[in-house]
Amino acid sequence: TDGAQLPILVIGSGYGGAVAALRLAQAGQSVAIVEMGMSWSQPAPDGKIFCNMLSPDGRSYWLRTQTAQPVSYFLGAAFDKTIPKYTGVLDAEQFSQIRVYQGRGVGGGSLVNGGMAVTPQQQYFPSILPSVDPAEMYATYYPRANAGLKVNNIDQAWFETADCYQFARVGRETAQASGFNTPFVPNVYDFNYMKQEDITTPGFGSIGGGSAVPRSALNSEVIYGNNYGKQSLDKTYLAAAVATGKVSITPQHVVTKVTPAAGTGYAVTMNQIDTSGNTIATKTVTAQKVFFAAGSVGTSKLLVTQKATGALPNLPTSIGTGWGNNGNVMVARANQPALPTGSLQSCIPVMGIDNWSSVGGRAFAEISPFPTGIETFASLYLAITENPNRGTFSYNSSTGGVDLNWQQAWNQVSIDAASRIFDPINVKQGTIYRTDLFGFFKTWGDDFAYHPLGGCVLNQSTDNYGRLQSYPGLYVIDGSLIPGCTTVNPFVTITALAERNIENIIANDMK
Ligand code: FAD
Structure with a gap:
């Protein structure tokens, strides 16, 4: 409510915000979370939430x-x-040369993502976060994050026979034929639930000739939300946070301004919006401590704006720099007719092609579903690559918005790295790229990203634990801390880093 006095306010309810809220509450603190998106908890008239x-x-x-x-x-x-x-639930936010997809709602990106929960190989960790002790991360914080996120693994025997993973088996077969490693990747989707969605699973799915439970991953649900099966943050960290009795979550409130309050703490201004996006009220609260957890784009936009408009003028000049797209590019291949990929595809990816050791062009490619409901013979991949280019957010005083100077041409490095996987596969298989999925005669999906990272980099714009040092009591705790690349899908690393940082903040700043 307008005028409220709060000890701690968290802006955003994605991975960083959820970890902060739970651990602060367990340490005895009262926490208010504000989230611009909706609370996705009530079914629509069609009986489904998503x-x-x-x-x-x-x-x-x-x-x-x-x-x-x-x-x-x-x-x-x-x-x-x-x-x-x-x-x-899914924002496709358009900057001048890149469209950045992000989750909107209580749970942030966990509502829309593929749930792939990948811990990077420890040997590459120093390149991801050079100022963080890898031993501590791999002994303590990655395991803590995986437990909190309820990460689980697919039953590999079931994988070998399930119709819905034929696309992944074809992706594996064609990659292995060219000598690539194809590791299984863990996920937060409940694989026991998924088995019951599959009518071919022995012992399951015989009820009425259909599946034993309502289908979600097997019903083309993922980037607009999963109605069942996915253990998104609202079912894990945020549910545990609310269960402490010390955490409130207020959806449909967009934070616009953070500035030192007249007494102590910070005045935070927000717009309450309706489901058409119209502002129906503007409120200002005072919080002693504020955690920015609005995601790489959201936090960067907020902080760049506060600095430029004089609300937080002493923020460092590095604010807004160090942004990357985790080297994301997408591509598809047309398989031979003898290798159909299946008309029923699980929307939850479970396998990758690992070429990160290739110094000529490092890449890790997820074997993605292409759930059209019909046989397409297509293999679709989301590649994560090493791409040294970094973008910068800047305040645009004429529009009042924030620009990002990323250039589409910078993705050529990523295309080259991904080509080092897929060109040899095409040669070996006698196949070609699909050129009809990302435009007319366009091979690469190189104008969008799923994995925005950076903009408020750890140990540059903040101290080594996310403190904005020129403003005691302000913290950053989300993907904006990570400088552009995690070598694999990012949310486990975002979660583990948040676990590490909040432990230090609770020990030192919450006495
Ligand atoms: P977010 O999860 O983005 O949370 C930020 C929250 O803050 C959002 O809920 C947002 O609405 C809110 N917010 C923003 N601005 C404001 C404001 N001004 N006021 C109030 N609230 C605000 N990663 C993986 O590891 N594995 C995957 O399989 C995977 N698949 C993906 C698929 C898709 C389609 C997408 C879009 C992403 C995928 N990702 C995946 C990426 C992953 O979801 C993100 O890296 C992760 O969600 C980022 O976490 P975060 O805590 O930094 O921010």
Whole structure:
């Protein structure tokens, strides 16, 4: 409520915010979380909380009137659909040369992501976060994060026979034929639930001839939310935080300003919005401590704006720098007719192709589902690559918005690295790239990112634990701390780093 006096305010309810709230509450602190997106807890009139990828409606996108699907073409023709403007769960935020996808709602990115929970190999950790002790991370904070996130592994025997993973087995077979390693990757999706979605699983799925439980991963649900099966943050960290009785979560509030309060602490201004995005109230609260957990883009935009407008003028000049896209590029191959990828595909990826040791162009590619409901013979991949280019956020005084100077051409390094995996596979298989999925005669999906990282880099814009030192009581605790790349999918690293930092902050700053 307007005028409230709070000990601790957390801005954003993704991984960083959820870890901060739970651990602060367990240490006896009262915590208020504000989140710009909705609380995705009530079913719509169709009985479902979320819509699926085959029939997107207003619930799919954040305040758009047309979908912005990552794979938005088929046979070269655009197939985006008109939708009602609504505070949907997936934001496709367009900067001048890159579209950055982000989750919006209580749970942040965990609501829309593929759930791939990958701990990077320890040998590469010094390149990810050079100022952080790897021994501590791998002994304590990665295990703590994996436990808190409820990470689990697929039953490998079931994987070998399940129809819904034929696409992954084909991806594996074609990669291994060219000598690549194809590790299984853990996930937060409950694989026991998924087994019951599959009518071919022995002992399951015989009820009424259908699946034993309502389908989610097997019903083309993922980037617009999963109705069942996915252990997103609202079911793990945030549920545990609320259960302490010390944490409140207020959705549909967009923070716009943070500035020192007249007495002690910080005055935080926010707009309460309706489901069309209109402001229905503006409120200001005072908090003694504020955690920025609005994600790489959200936190960077907020801090760059506060510095430029004089609300927090003493923030360091490095604020807004060090942004990267985790080297994300997408590509698809057309398989031979003898290698169909299946008309039923689980939306939860469980396997990757690891070429990170290739110094000529490091890449880790997730074997992605392409759940169209029909046989496409296509293999789709999201590659994470080593890309040294870094973008900078800057305040635009004429629009009042924040720009990002990332250039699409900078992705050529990532395309080259991914080509070192897929060119040899194509040669060996006698196959070609699909050129009809990302445009008309366009091979690479190189104009969007799923993994924004950086903008407020640890040990540069903050101290080595996320403190904004020129403003005691202000902290950053999300993906903006990580300088551009994690070598694999990022949320386990974001969570583990938040676990490390909050432990230090609780021990030293909460006496
Ligand atoms: P977020 O999770 O983005 O949370 C930030 C929260 O702050 C959001 O809820 C946002 O609405 C809120 N917020 C922002 N600004 C404000 C404001 N001004 N006021 C109030 N609230 C605000 N990663 C993996 O590791 N594995 C995967 O399989 C994977 N798949 C992905 C698939 C998709 C489609 C996408 C989009 C991402 C995927 N990711 C994946 C990436 C992962 O989801 C992100 O790296 C992660 O969510 C970032 O965590 P965070 O805590 O930094 O911020």
